[in-house]
Amino acid sequence: MKEQDQYLSVIKFPAFVSITLIILSAVYFGFLYHALQEPGLSTSQTLIFGLLLLVLLVLVATWVATLMSTHIRLKARWMRLLSRWMLVHVYYPLARFLATVTFSSKNILIESYLNFSNETVLTDQREISNSSILALLPHCLQKEDCTVRIGTDIISCEECGGCDIAKIKQLVSQQKVDAAVATGGSLAKKLITERNPNVIVAVGCHRDMVDVVRDAWIYPIYAILDERVPGAKPEAKVNLASIEFAIKRFK
Numbered sequence: 001m002k003e004q005d006q007y008l009s010v011i012k013f014p015a016f017v018s019i020t021l022i023i024l025s026a027v028y029f030g031f032l033y034h035a036l037q038e039p040g041l042s043t044s045q046t047l048i049f050g051l052l053l054l055v056l057l058v059l060v061a062t063w064v065a066t067l068m069s070t071h072i073r074l075k076a077r078w079m080r081l082l083s084r085w086m087l088v089h090v091y092y093p094l095a096r097f098l099a100t101v102t103f104s105s106k107n108i109l110i111e112s113y114l115n116f117s118n119e120t121v122l123t124d125q126r127e128i129s130n131s132s133i134l135a136l137l138p139h140c141l142q143k144e145d146c147t148v149r150i151g152t153d154i155i156s157c158e159e160c161g162g163c164d165i166a167k168i169k170q171l172v173s174q175q176k177v178d179a180a181v182a183t184g185g186s187l188a189k190k191l192i193t194e195r196n197p198n199v200i201v202a203v204g205c206h207r208d209m210v211d212v213v214r215d216a217w218i219y220p221i222y223a224i225l226d227e228r229v230p231g232a233k234p235e236a237k238v239n240l241a242s243i244e245f246a247i248k249r250f251k
């Protein structure tokens, strides 16, 4: 990744959300200023401006708390859940909207969003030992012509070393961590609900990671993007050090 892309993959998401909130505030106060030029606001206008101000204040206050949650663990559980819900259902769509209207790279925005989300999860889980961690893996890590039927469990991998599944199998068994393989977003959600872990270390492509983080937002999910090298093997690769780092941090 180029140095500029690396920088953007950290700063882009928080910058886009902040810019969008500044634009929304400017639009609100622009309309309010215009309305106040008229001789007095009607009751319905007062109500609408009051409600919009309330929404704006909630958006800004929760965003400030969410920014803080990358460094400071929010004390109240309801605040942590609200912040996570807003991150997934409000702030990401806002940043996505700005990326669309500015023709900005969506993949870099997703990387930045996941980096940001991972920081909040690491802070949230700081000094917490989890009894159950689920390593959620995509099927595309398996070698294309592997004859072993993996299903949702990597236990059947014969560890021939043909793909990253072998090393992940060794890692999760050393660390005594549960692992599951999902072929798509709905299966991933089903596996998460069934196994109900304390924390998830998920691997996948950009789109799958956004879906999993959104669908299972109630769970702390540390997302790791898989890697596809153009012209190389058809199966995806993953940085094993990132998986090991996350598992050890959450244990």
Ligand code: SF4
Pocket (backbone or CB within 6 Å): 142, 143, 146, 147, 148, 150, 157, 158, 159, 160, 161, 162, 163, 164, 165, 166
């Ligand atoms: S390591 Fe070998 S046996 Fe295991 S999934 Fe990959 S190719 Fe198949």
